[in-house]
Amino acid sequence: MRLACEKTTALGAVIGIGALSLPFLLMKENRVALGIPYLYHTLPGGPHVLLPITLLVMSLAAAFLPQRPAVRATKIVLGQLYLAVMLLALSLSGAVLVAPEAFGRVSPSTGFWLAVLAAYILIQGSLKNAPVVYPVRMFIGAAPLILALGLFLGGGLDSWAVVMEFANRRDRFMSELATHLYISLTAVGLATLIGVPLGVLAWKQRHLEKPVFGGVNGLQTIPSLALFGLMIAPLAYLSRQFPLLRELGVRGIGNAPALIAVTLYALLPITRNAYAGLAAIETGVIDSGRGMGMTRVELMRYVEVPIALPIMLSGVRVSTVQAIGNTAVAALIGAGGLGAFVFQGLGQGAPDLIVMGVLPIIALSIFVDRGLAVLIAVLTPPGQKDVLND
Amino acid sequence: MSSSSQPKLSARERFRVRMIMGSADVVGPVLLVVGVAALLWFAANPAQLEALLRMIFPGRRGYLYERASLMTLLGEHLVLVAVSGSAAAVVGISLGVLVTRSVGRDFLGIVRDLSSLAQTFPPVAVLALAVPALGFGFKPAVVALFVYSILPVINNTISGLEAVPPDIVEASRGMGMTPVQILLFTELPVAARVIIAGVRTSVVINIGTATIGAVVGAGGLGAIIISGLVRDNYALVFTGAVSAAVLAFSADWCFARLERSFYIARSDR
Numbered sequence: 146m147r148l149a150c151e152k153t154t155a156l157g158a159v160i161g162i163g164a165l166s167l168p169f170l171l172m173k174e175n176r177v178a179l180g181i182p183y184l185y186h187t188l189p190g191g192p193h194v195l196l197p198i199t200l201l202v203m204s205l206a207a208a209f210l211p212q213r214p215a216v217r218a219t220k221i222v223l224g225q226l227y228l229a230v231m232l233l234a235l236s237l238s239g240a241v242l243v244a245p246e247a248f249g250r251v252s253p254s255t256g257f258w259l260a261v262l263a264a265y266i267l268i269q270g271s272l273k274n275a276p277v278v279y280p281v282r283m284f285i286g287a288a289p290l291i292l293a294l295g296l297f298l299g300g301g302l303d304s305w306a307v308v309m310e311f312a313n314r315r316d317r318f319m320s321e322l323a324t325h326l327y328i329s330l331t332a333v334g335l336a337t338l339i340g341v342p343l344g345v346l347a348w349k350q351r352h353l354e355k356p357v358f359g360g361v362n363g364l365q366t367i368p369s370l371a372l373f374g375l376m377i378a379p380l381a382y383l384s385r386q387f388p389l390l391r392e393l394g395v396r397g398i399g400n401a402p403a404l405i406a407v408t409l410y411a412l413l414p415i416t417r418n419a420y421a422g423l424a425a426i427e428t429g430v431i432d433s434g435r436g437m438g439m440t441r442v443e444l445m446r447y448v449e450v451p452i453a454l455p456i457m458l459s460g461v462r463v464s465t466v467q468a469i470g471n472t473a474v475a476a477l478i479g480a481g482g483l484g485a486f487v488f489q490g491l492g493q494g495a496p497d498l499i500v501m502g503v504l505p506i507i508a509l510s511i512f513v514d515r516g517l518a519v520l521i522a523v524l525t526p527p528g529q530k531d532v533l534n535d
Numbered sequence: 536m537s538s539s540s541q542p543k544l545s546a547r548e549r550f551r552v553r554m555i556m557g558s559a560d561v562v563g564p565v566l567l568v569v570g571v572a573a574l575l576w577f578a579a580n581p582a583q584l585e586a587l588l589r590m591i592f593p594g595r596r597g598y599l600y601e602r603a604s605l606m607t608l609l610g611e612h613l614v615l616v617a618v619s620g621s622a623a624a625v626v627g628i629s630l631g632v633l634v635t636r637s638v639g640r641d642f643l644g645i646v647r648d649l650s651s652l653a654q655t656f657p658p659v660a661v662l663a664l665a666v667p668a669l670g671f672g673f674k675p676a677v678v679a680l681f682v683y684s685i686l687p688v689i690n691n692t693i694s695g696l697e698a699v700p701p702d703i704v705e706a707s708r709g710m711g712m713t714p715v716q717i718l719l720f721t722e723l724p725v726a727a728r729v730i731i732a733g734v735r736t737s738v739v740i741n742i743g744t745a746t747i748g749a750v751v752g753a754g755g756l757g758a759i760i761i762s763g764l765v766r767d768n769y770a771l772v773f774t775g776a777v778s779a780a781v782l783a784f785s786a787d788w789c790f791a792r793l794e795r796s797f798y799i800a801r802s803d804r
Contacts, residue, residue, distance in 0.1 A: 152641035266645055273644040359563075366787045368743035371776035374760045378592075378769040470657025474747060477764060487663045491750050496667035503660045514655045 153273075154208035154220055157266035161201045161227060164263055165194065167256035170235060173306065175248040176495060182254060189241040191234025197260075200227045204267055217271045221285060224267030228289045231260045236296050239304035250306035252497060264289070279519070286515075306497035307504065314486075314501075322505065325482035328403055328475060329468040335404075336411035336464055341457065343412070344419025357416065365413040369471050372409065373478045376402035403480030407471045411464040418460025422453030455525040462517035469510050473502075483509075567788050570781045578605040578778075588770040598770045600759045609778060612755035615745045616786075619677045620738050623684035627737075628730060630685070631692025632718065647693060654686045658744040666751050676753030680744055684737040691733025695726030728797040735790035742783045746775075756782070 169188065171180030186194040204223045210216045235253055243249040272282060293302075302308045311318060340361075347357040364372070380402050426449055434448045476484030486502030489495075577584040581599055588598040600608070633639040634646045662679045669675035699722050707721040723730075749757030756779045763771025 153645050156642065156645075265649070269648050270645050273648070363784070366739055366783045367780045368746040368776075368783055370743070370746040370757060370760055371779040371783075374764070374772040374776035375780075377764075377772060381769070466655055467657075470659060473657055473659050477747075477750070477761065484659070487659070488750060491663065491666060494671075499663050500667055503663050506660050507656050510655045510657060510660075511652070 149209070149211070151208040151212055151270075153270035154204055154267060157224070157263050157270060158201045158205040158208065160259060160266065161204075161263035162198065164256045164259035165197060167259060168254040169256035169260075170239065170242075170251050171254045172242045173250050173252070174246055176250070176306075176497070180252065180254075183238070183242075185234065185256060188234055188238040190237030190239075192230050197227055197230050200230070201263075214276070220271040221268050224264045224271070225285075225288055227267065228261065228264035229292055231257060231264070232289070232293060232296060235305070236301040239302070243304035249304070250309050250497070251304050252306045252500075279522070283515075283519070307501045310495075310497045310501040318486075321481055321483050321485055324400075324480070325469070325472050325484075325506075325509070328400065328407060328480060328482055329465065329472040332404055332407035332468050332472075333411050333415075333461065333465045335408045336415050336468075337461060339408070340412045340415030340460075340464075341419045344416040344457075345423065347416070348420050348423040354420075358420075361413040361416050364409045369406070369410065369474045370477065372406045373402060373475060376406050377478060380405075400480055402478055403472065403475035403482075407468050407475065410471050411468050414460040414463035414467070415457075416460075418457050418463075421460075422456035425456055426452050451524075451526045455521045458517065458521050458524065462514065462521065465517065466510050466514050469506065469513065473506050563788060567785050571785050574609075574778055574781045578609055581605070584774070588774065591773070592770045595768070595770060597766075597768060600762060600771055600774075602762075603754070603758070605759070605774065605778065608754065608756050608759055608775075609782075611753075612742075612745055612757075612779070612782065615673070615677060615680065615748060615753060615755050616738065616741050619680035619745075620684055620734075620741050623681050623737060623741075624688055624734050626681075627685040627688025627733070628692050631689050631696065631730075632723075635693060635696045636714075643693070646689065650686045650689045654690070656683075658683050658740055659747055662744055662747055662751060671752040673753050676745070676748040676751050679751075680741050680748070683744065684741050687733045687736040687740070688730070689733075691736075692726070692730050695729030695733075696722055698729065699725045724797075728794055731790060731794045731797065735787065735794060738790060739783055739787050742779065742786055746779050 165185045167184070168182035169185045170183050172183060173180045185197070200223050204220055204227075207216050207220050207223070235251075235257060239251040242251055268285065272285060296302050297308065303312075343357055343361070347354040367375075430448060430452070431444060434444050439447065472480070472482050473484035473487060476482050476488050483502050483506050487499055487506075488502075490498030490500075490502060577587065581604060584605065585598045589595075592598070599605075603611075630646065634643040661683045662676065665675040665679035669678060703721055703725065704717060707717045712720070745753070745755050746757040746760065748755050749761050756775045758775075759771050760775035760779070763769065763773075763775065
């Protein structure tokens, strides 16, 4: 008899075991010292190494079973437990290692990150095509994050270097986060106000299509740093010429060029999807609506908007994720935001500070991306689901 | 609609055709040739570049970056993009092919999930994380650019290969083609346009991200922009920004041409 093997789970389990043989965390005596690597089994705290190995062997065994719902659910639980063990080990041994050192700090190393990847493969691989409703799916995805957040709030990650960098800058972190959100969300708002009418215009006036898309396409081709750079000189000139603008805060350096550049960057996905949304409304659908005796307003309310809105919103989704990333670059022209920590860390050669800036940027991007994906899924009419499968 | 000889396209297909055709016109190529020629000429003649910058930004000092010539930086930038981009194209296409074959099909879901999750990461975040992981310099930047550039290539290779009509594959098999022949002479040519679109996206993002590479010590055109920002020297910022933009536009245009050539070859099918 030939054994059937679910390869994704097997891969996850193998990576998970590999993760245990790599440096799991680095202990540093101070901010700039070189780290001393610890493998999982040499850690002074946390569950015994046999526990994660057992969990992984069980997952591996489950890969060879017929993939019934109960087996899949078990694999998801095993993946979650494995990740929880890793987080716990990091938290407990971090506290033990740091206790005798005045400036001691630990950071997770290759082994830990590989373990996260392994857990992702174990969990996501078993979730794929599983008949699980959306809220449960979201909870499964969010559970490790909730655990990590709980550990963080409870002080369980205080020995972690990134958390130390954060604790030293708590107030500034909050204001930079606010700036970051302000710049990227305002830019997306402005881009929606400009981009949707542009897309509609391009759809209604065929001769304007080429210049409109040539323009917004071109804007996105320019490297972001170059666009920021090009924005500075003209704005500096304008603010010198017109004191009123200067009072409004329009200067060469700072928020104004960042806001304009991020807005210009956000135009392409929004304009393109506004156009695509209109293109998706096929004449036949309108005709059948009209045949049913719908008025012009009803047609819009029940036919046109439900079809076009989700497509337009997915443009906003792409734009928002991009805007969060571009705002990070904007820190280079003095706009502030979370990118300021990243570039400060790069300037000081302080890796922990870099990670402290990067992690919230990534978290924000994923959060916005998933959040808008859920909203779009909810708004998409059943007949259109095949159009937007994401 | 118009003439009956035209194939009937749905609104969606019409939109797609228009998006592709829109990127090619007469003005574009002329502007690009002039732009690239001007960039190379000024890079080769620093004295002329200085004269031009003196005209645009009068009454300043230090119009030229003293640590490296524009030509050197341009070269660094191109090497950075070419090395990481070509490696990403090779690895990304191979991975995409692997997970759409029967041996690797089990991994299709997870590869797709992982690469679309990773694409949510801002490129600058990936670049910045190269420093804690690998340190400063050229090599870490190449690795970071490579990692990020793979993603659009994988995504597009998978969607391109998945969109190949099954009847064509079936017909090829009926002709007695081996699986390797079907891949090389049927599937890849049909999917080529979508795959090249992925490479195009990845190269354009790559050129932009390489500009930020200067902050991790990778050199390139970003070095001159950032040095200008630090010293409040717009002439430097301008030189670097315009050069990077010309580079991005010409790469985008070349790939758009390549992409379009595959579309035309297919449309009379």
